[in-house]
Amino acid sequence: MVLNDSQQANPNLYLVGFMGVGKSALGRRAARELGFRFLDSDAQIEKKQGMRIPEIFETQGEATFRRYEREFIESGHPDHGCVVSCGGGLVIEPGMKELLKSKGVVICLFATVESIIERTGRNKNRPLLNVPDPAAKIRALLKEREPIYMESGSCITTDGRTIPEVVRHMIRIYKSNARNFQPHDS
Ligand code: S3P
Numbered sequence: 001m002v003l004n005d006s007q008q009a010n011p012n013l014y015l016v017g018f019m020g021v022g023k024s025a026l027g028r029r030a031a032r033e034l035g036f037r038f039l040d041s042d043a044q045i046e047k048k049q050g051m052r053i054p055e056i057f058e059t060q061g062e063a064t065f066r067r068y069e070r071e072f073i074e075s076g077h078p079d080h081g082c083v084v085s086c087g088g089g090l091v092i093e094p095g096m097k098e099l100l101k102s103k104g105v106v107i108c109l110f111a112t113v114e115s116i117i118e119r120t121g122r123n124k125n126r127p128l129l130n131v132p133d134p135a136a137k138i139r140a141l142l143k144e145r146e147p148i149y150m151e152s153g154s155c156i157t158t159d160g161r162t163i164p165e166v167v168r169h170m171i172r173i174y175k176s177n178a179r180n181f182q183p184h185d186s
Helices: 005-009 023-034 041-049 053-060 062-075 096-103 113-120 134-152 163-180
Strands: 012-016 037-040 082-085 104-110 154-157
Touching: 012 023, 012 096, 012 163, 023 037, 023 082, 023 163, 037 041, 041 053, 041 062, 053 062, 062 096, 096 104, 096 134, 104 134, 104 163, 113 134, 154 163
Parallel strands: 012 082, 012 104, 037 082, 104 154
Antiparallel strands: none
């Protein structure tokens, strides 16, 4: 693959991790500091489908939503110069962590279950948590997903740290990984 200087120097940064860990807020700030474009996979899918996420789940089902996520990563965004905040289940589907790693630097954000429960309780735009006992659902999903998150990229915890601290850490990791990054087929 022949790369131009900008692709070589500015591979995308993909942020993954469970709902409510702060991917969007942290990603926006990291993008500003890097001079990159910020993209959110959920927002891009909503724009393309002309529907909110709960409506997509309700009318087309989760499997179709997962296909939209894969299409967005495969071909729906620029190949460099972006910070991409990925919906919490995007990296979980088979083959997706390999695909992300082939396209850029991947950082996985973590938070305690307590802060996830607190943060996700504030909005109703997450169909998987629209159940009678969202805390139990969060614990079950986390247990199932944690091993995959752990292998998805460089892991950073957000708890007990300020936003600027976490962003600095993210940028440090991004820069050191970006230096050696070569895009490849997954
Ligand atoms: C999901 C996470 C959500 C969104 C959808 C499904 C998941 O994104 O993609 O509700 O499976 O974890 P956020 O992680 O941005 O909330």
